[in-house]
Amino acid sequence: MNFSKDELFICNCSSEDHQLIFRIWDFSKDENVDVELSVSVCLNDNCSFLMRIWNSIKYIFGHRCNYGHFQSADIKLEDLPRLRAVLDEFERKRLRV
Numbered sequence: 001m002n003f004s005k006d007e008l009f010i011c012n013c014s015s016e017d018h019q020l021i022f023r024i025w026d027f028s029k030d031e032n033v034d035v036e037l038s039v040s041v042c043l044n045d046n047c048s049f050l051m052r053i054w055n056s057i058k059y060i061f062g063h064r065c066n067y068g069h070f071q072s073a074d075i076k077l078e079d080l081p082r083l084r085a086v087l088d089e090f091e092r093k094r095l096r097v
């Protein structure tokens, strides 16, 4: 198993909490396993212990923020060619072209 280099995309808002890392996993040397594309999302976990307890209590009572349970990352226009290259490489490896 090996993987291609990581491609890091930082959100248009430049927040360090909004990062996406794309990685292509190549299992082609193993039998019956394919190529996979993973997307890692940086989640903000730098809350204090008491803040995490407070967030848990809010969650138990059904609190939802305006955006639901998800954050989002706004990919910069200038990063589109890099993202396209990652997806093209994944497709090439997946289809073994």
Ligand SMILES: [Zn+2]
Pocket (backbone or CB within 6 Å): 011, 012, 013, 014, 015, 018, 072, 073, 074
């Ligand atoms: Zn952002």
